[in-house]
Amino acid sequence: MRLAFVIPWYGPGIPGGAESECRKTALQLKARGFDVEILTTCVRDFQSDWEVNHYAEGAETVEGLTVRRFRARKRDKASFDAINGRLMRTGMERLRALRTVSHSASPLSPDEEETYIRESVNSPGLNGHIGANASSCDLFIFIPYMFGTTYYGSLAAGEKAVLIPCLHDESYAYMSIYGGMFRRARGVVYHSASEMTLAERLYGCKDNGVLLGEGVDTAFESDGQRFMERHRIRGPFILYAGRKDESKNTHLLIEYFCRFRGDNPESPLKLVLMGPGPVEIPGKHKKDIIDLGFLPAEDKFDAYGAAMCLCQPSLNESFSLVMMEAWAAGTPALVHAGCDVTRGFCVESGGGLYFSDYPEFAECLLYLFENEGARKALGERGSDFVKGRYSWDSITEKLAAVLRGWNEGDRGTSAPF
């Protein structure tokens, strides 16, 4: 069976949940006998300029997979930024209320939506390739949902389009242009029940989704002591791992942690940040908040083992790979109660706590710090949950079965695995 994954940028070193999932899923499927290739643009990654063609156009072999790169088109950045700015400034509560009126209600006009998609990452060459090869490829798998490569690519793929949307409850998701894309797709692979419910609520798609989850590396070694020594960290710490920006709520975590240190001056707790992106740390707290920047995977896995807990303050998660990895290392999670996905996983697995405001954040930290037995028990329950449900073997077998079914003409099924 011939599969093509379509993603805006691709490479072994690119950080990001969707990028990492695409690469690992493609490798796992190839190892199980599928004929898999990657279709992408020449853009380097999410953080880079989306019209700069960093890689040469053409095909290359990366880790045994054929990667075909196509030039990204020039963008009208001013138009994109203006629309993007408006979307970002629209409150989520307003957007949610708007969508309850109708599935087609949008904060933008149809023209603005079209401009937004067209002026994001786009490659006419990539779309042309998909259209020209639609008959020879069994399924095109698009990941994630919001970029031009997915929107126009899925139009070109027609009935062979499959989405792994990585959908979050975020402002972009409220554009009505995505509704048709979700409903037209042969199948949609969801990471969590909350993500699937969100897609139903936003787009009214009910009959083509499969709740599958996402593969997680669970067999890694995690040496906490090695991490502490390498980075000269003494004492307990809470860990943040991932891109550091406002959409991930990193600023809230820093603000709450600074207040926590102010209220608990005797506490030895530190906050360790890991991942790309700049961050502003108040001068008074530079010793308490340590930003290690982007680290290799080995360091990340060691950090999980060293941390008292992993804090995931983001409201925009469709799965949270870092939370799953921390659980695999036996480390409990502390998440924002406003994110249905991460809070739902914490309750379901029994592996983490959640906060909706500063007092709860502070008291959760104090509880975890003072109750080692409970902390370990939370970590163990999280570990059992992720190893039992999301190991690569288990996930890939299920995905392979789903893709075969869709190739034979089935539409998705709502039945969860």
Add this chain to the structure above:
Amino acid sequence: MEEKLSVDEIMEAVRKNVRRKKAQGVYSDDDIREVACARLQSGAAEDTDEVVRQVRLLRRDYDFTSAARITSHRPVWGAVIVAVKKLGVSAAGLLAKPMLERQVSFNFHLIDAIELLAGEVKALKAENARLKELVSGGVAADKGAANGAGENSGQGRR
């Protein structure tokens, strides 16, 4: 013992600590206000009624005269900066307060009126649903009667 606690039980212990410390004054009125807003938001997210949801949003924002927390992260100059900011806000407040208070009062009464209407709409919707159920029940009974014995088939249509 604590190893056996579920997430819900731990969260209840956490909330109990929050309540105790609020009573002791550890968490300030600002914290309590933030808590109230956060709970309102999460409650609103669960609400499926559009009108009720919009009213809740209005209720959250009607009083814009409440001063935001004035803080500064600067270690040495922080106290001075906070004092200057507070002075500025107080001075501006003296001039603008009478006008703003009238606006806030108007907002408050307007939201009350909308809330009354929202309640009325909700009650009417419920009544409408009940009536529809009664009507469809009657129609079903009619059909049942029509499919039954021939001499009784006309009675259900009344």
